[in-house]
Amino acid sequence: MEDFWAVVVWAGRIWLCLIISLIMIPAMFGFSLGISETYMDILVKILEWATLKLQKATAEEHALKASASSALIQREDGSMEKELEELRRSRPKPPVGGDFTLSDCFYFTRRGIESIVEDEVTQRFTSEELVSWNLLTRTNNDFQYISLRLTLVYGLGIFVRYCILAPLRITLACIGLTWLVIGTSAVGLLPNWRVKFWLSEWVHVMCYRICARGLSAAIRYHNRENIPQKGGICVANHTTPIDIVILCNDACYAMVGQVHGGLMGVIQRAMVRSCPHVWFERAEMKDRHLVAKRLKDHVNDKTKLPILIFPEGTCINNTSVMMFKKGSFEIGATIYPVAIKYDPKFGDAFWNSSKYSMVSYLLRMMTSWALVCNVWYLPAMHQQEGEDAVQFANRVKSAIAHQGGLVDLQWDGGLKRAKVKESFKEQQQKQYSHMVVGDDGSSNSD
């Protein structure tokens, strides 16, 4: 019995030593031993092989789809006015009296059915579909037994992911978070020398690097000359809370958010000791002026770090960018847009908050193959003359969507949970009624 425990303790020590030497020390000093690169190469080769196998097997059944975002139907490009004009022109009798007729119903009915078959918004809140299976159980929709080798690889994959990688990653994540709390609190005790800023940045980046290793994240940064500077606001598209880890691996940001209790609260309080972040109480969040004022104060102080904001307000599934809320664009600071695009082959990064809780989401992340993403830093943007906050926000959004290869949508991410605002409906109805009544107001005036 004692021998057994002795062996376990001894194994645990070796395990920790390995982790510290092979992973933590390189993370702390920012160099890489090449282990994760080798892992990724092997992984890519295996997935390619699996894809070919699947293709061969399902060739007779024509089961492959063209692309992950395949549209179901083809839509007319014409505007409402144009189509209604055409419909009316083809009537046998010239329209007289009530200009609108039953024929208008055709247009609206067809548009309604099109919306039911496919709408741009509902599909953004579920995970992106893969072109081919990536050997994870969770993305497997219709598993067919294809070959012994494929199943073996799949089984081996499960073993590797759950028994080797997951404990490793969980250990790393715990170490990373603990280190973050301890390190930032320690730095917070120092007086305000220049060294303090440098140390606090180093501690932050180091801990985020450890967390990133904890998720096997392979991040590629593009255009690093556009990296956000102090006194600016960094905006990015939002897919998951892990976005923060991804961005903070490269530079230091000041976070904005609500004060939480529990573990998150501890982390928040520790972080704020070493460098200023902007945490709001729940009640303060409702007051837009207060929020804007605090952000403005932070931005105007040129010694403080750039603020990181996700203007979409909610997690979207990384195939599109939804409406940016205009609050952060009204402050008048320089905006540094950043586009983040995840590669879904290695693991689905999207957090479907209605389906998974935070903990089960993190566990899913830790049992995926890896987290591969590209980060593009876009050149800084300023609000131009005669441009209001909404237009500015849309301009930034288009730039991010264009760079990341995402679809640029006008819809509000809040539609995940709420219904469409009445004002949108009324706009459409006003347009239509203007067509009907405005054109022959004379014959219909009572």
Add this chain to the structure above:
Amino acid sequence: MGSWQARPEQQQQQQQQQEQERWHYEELAHKSGFSTEQIKNLHKRFRQLSGNKETISRANLDSIPALANNPLKKQIIDAFFDKRNQWQDDEVGSLEEIGLEHFLMVMSHFRPPAHKSGEEERQAARRQKLRFLFNMHDTDGDGIITLAEYRKVVEELLSKSGAIGHQTAKAIADAAMLEVASINAPHMAPDDFYEGITFEHFQQILKGLEMESRMHIRFLDVDTTTMRCGKAPS
């Protein structure tokens, strides 16, 4: 080692399941006129709308954001639950929830015409689409669109935005109804009561209207021969 022995049984079960599903799709394809590929895609959409349940309720369709803008939203949603659109004559009333089959049957009204359809088939398709639209207006199911029902449609289309008052909407409806009456019953005496638009009248009004191209949804056909990624299978 037990897991390896279980594999052939699991394999059999899965194969059976897929066979059943395939047979189900083929049956639906036969009934509705869609291809199995289209049915598969529509089934996926059905699951998305129903939240992975077996049936869709009105609330599910109500929550589609793009539909909120449509002035005929209520009528369109009701059309899905209307028994008359299920291609079974003489059934009236409405369903509470619809399954995949009902969903597809309603969708089949908007199926694009087959390339090689003869004149008769095209006429039949046209009649189907007009019937769908007629049912949408005729809310009480008695086979006649009365003035009251027609007025309701006009109101839905126009007056909710507040730009058009109730009176104006009423006036438009009355004018349109008068026009219909003058086409269909031109020799009515002034005291005769015009009951309403029957389906024949409806067809008559819209006789010249070219609506085939406007009343169908063009499904993108996923052409599988053009999309092999990677090496071609030997």
